[in-house]
Amino acid sequence: MSAPHLPKVAGIDPEVPVSTQAAVPLKEIPAAPGAFIQDRLAGWVSDLTTLHELTERLAATATLDTALNELLHAGAALVGARRGLLVLERADTTTPATTLGLGLGPADLGHLETVERSATALGRVLDGPPDAADARDGIATPDLLGDQDVDPRHREVAIRLGYAASYALPLASEAAGRLGGAVWFYDEPGEPSEKQRHLVGLYARYATEHLARLTELERARADLATVAEELLPSRLPRVPGVRLAALHRTGPRGGGDWYDALPLPDHALGLAVGSVGGSGPSAMAAMGRLRAGLRAYAVMEGEDPVAVLSDLELLLRLTEPARTATALFAYCEPAARTVVLAGAGHTPPLVLGDRRCEYVETTLSAPLGMLACWEAPSVELSPAPGETVLLYTDGLLRRTGDAMDRAFARLHSAAASVPRADRHDPAAVTDHVLRAMLPDGLDRSDSAEDVVVLAAHFD
Incomplete structure (x- = not known):
């Protein structure tokens, strides 16, 4: 006896056998393929973020x-x-x-x-x-x-x-x-x-x-630092009645700050500090030319600092017409303890002793190369026995990061706080002032300023 045939329904073939086994229920729903890709992408993004952060820190x-x-x-x-x-x-x-x-x-x-x-x-x-x-x-x-x-x-x-x-x-x-x-x-x-x-x-x-x-x-x-040091004095002169100490540090791009100390006739002494505008090899070359010119002018007419700076200004206009510079020259007679100085747009010296710590009142003057003819009056001072005259460039002030008026006050405070036992040693005075002005030291990489400090202690 044959089984009855099922009627044909559109889309369904009644000849196909139907399974008599019950379907096994699904215990877990398989994850969609997109979830795996999302996990992988999240991992890649995390790795790239970490790598980016580390390379950014290194680049800094x-x-x-x-x-x-x-x-x-x-x-x-x-x-x-x-x-x-x-x-x-x-x-x-x-x-x-x-x-x-x-x-x-x-x-x-x-x-x-x-x-x-x-x-x-x-x-x-x-x-x-x-x-x-x-x-x-x-x-x-x-x-x-x-x-x-x-x-x-x-x-x-x-x-x-x-x-x-x-x-x-x-x-x-x-x-x-x-x-x-x-x-x-x-x-x-x-x-x-x-x-x-x-x-x-x-x-x-x-x-x-x-x-x-x-x-x-x-x-x-x-x-650059080697070239700069070669352009400056290899050693300081020994002149009776005065002891000298100097420090110079070139900025990372090489600057034009300089100093000089040279013995002059009749047991006199010439002291100079200056700064040429700009940075790099060209500024250093200009600095070398100015320093060499100032040495020649100081030997010929050092007793008149105004004449020395006037000649230096003419040299700058002839050799570096597009450049400016600041300079200060002091003619010292240690035996008489007198100092005659003139400055061209430069920071004023500081006199430090047991009874006073004060800036020298110099006349306001323009830097060299800014006027058709530079001229400014000279200033005379008489350091007492045991006093130190401190010459410096504005890089010492700018490296503090303070405004200039606050930096000048900070320098005055640093000089006044030199221990009494160290005030007769110009090197100790220089070291103390630098530590007080720049607690982080001179090797800070975030400052491009040169630093020059020249101390003259009168016995």
């Missing part, structure tokens, strides 16, 4: 030392390490290598130096071929204590310092070449993940370019 560094410190800290954060070591080897063999540790003291660095260079991952990164895989991906040593291929001395140092794994990465890029290498140490066996290696590799290539720029900038600054 203006000196090589701060950049190296930032690189070590950022690399440790990216690979998940706590300590690290960086070696910067510059191309010129005359410059010694720079070694910097993170979480490692001088004694720890000394222990690491006892390990043969070729036995460490950092050494292989530094000395290996630039096109080797290690130069791109770095070298991971996930178990320094258990790996039998590790140098015994290296294992001994690792046990002493308490690290069990390391990851070394070269500091190299196509444009800059290889500048050095860095290694980060893990307290437990392990190694960075593939994502961590990728991120720290991107960061290291960017850091290499930044370090190369800072290295060239630092070399240029050092060359």
Whole structure:
């Protein structure tokens, strides 16, 4: 007996057998494919944000030392390490290598130096071929204590310092070449993940370019400072009745501040400070010409400071018609304890002694090169025995960051606070004034001003 046929319904074939088994209920609803992609995108955005923040912090560094410190800290954060070591080897063999540790003291660095260079991952990164895989991906040593291929001395140092794994990465890029290498140490066996290696590799290539720029900038600054120092007196003269001390620091772009002290006939002494407008090699060259001209004029007519500055103004207009300069020249007779000085737009001297601390009242005058004919009256003062006359450039005031009236008040306060025991030593007076004016020191990278201080102490 055949089963009855089901009637045909549009879209349904009654010949297709129907399953008699009940459908298994769904316990979990499968995730939509878009959720996985969103998670991946969120991870990429997070990684890129972290990398952007770290590179921004690195780009904000203006000196090589701060950049190296930032690189070590950022690399440790990216690979998940706590300590690290960086070696910067510059191309010129005359410059010694720079070694910097993170979480490692001088004694720890000394222990690491006892390990043969070729036995460490950092050494292989530094000395290996630039096109080797290690130069791109770095070298991971996930178990320094258990790996039998590790140098015994290296294992001994690792046990002493308490690290069990390391990851070394070269500091190299196509444009800059290889500048050095860095290694980060893990307290437990392990190694960075593939994502961590990728991120720290991107960061290291960017850091290499930044370090190369800072290295060239630092070399240029050092060359400018050397040239500036060569243009200034190599030593101060010894004249009976007066003792001298001077300090000069060139700004990062090289400026035109200068000083001079030269013995003159009849046991006299000429003191000068000045500042040429602008910065860089051209300003330094102009400074050298002005200083040489002032020395010649001082020998011929030093007893008349106004005539010396008038001749200097003529020299400036003939040789540097588009440039201005400030200058102050003082003709000193230590035996008579008299000083005759004239200034051209320059800051007034400061007299410091046991009974007074005051600025010398000089006549307001224009800088050299601003008027068709410069002229200003001279001023005479008589320092008492034991008093110090302080000459300086406005860079000392500007480096404070204060308004000029506040900077002058600050300088007066700094000079007045010199301990009584140090007031008879011009070098001690200079040091105290500088520490009081610039507590952060003269090496602040955010200031482009030159600083000149010249102290003359009269016995």
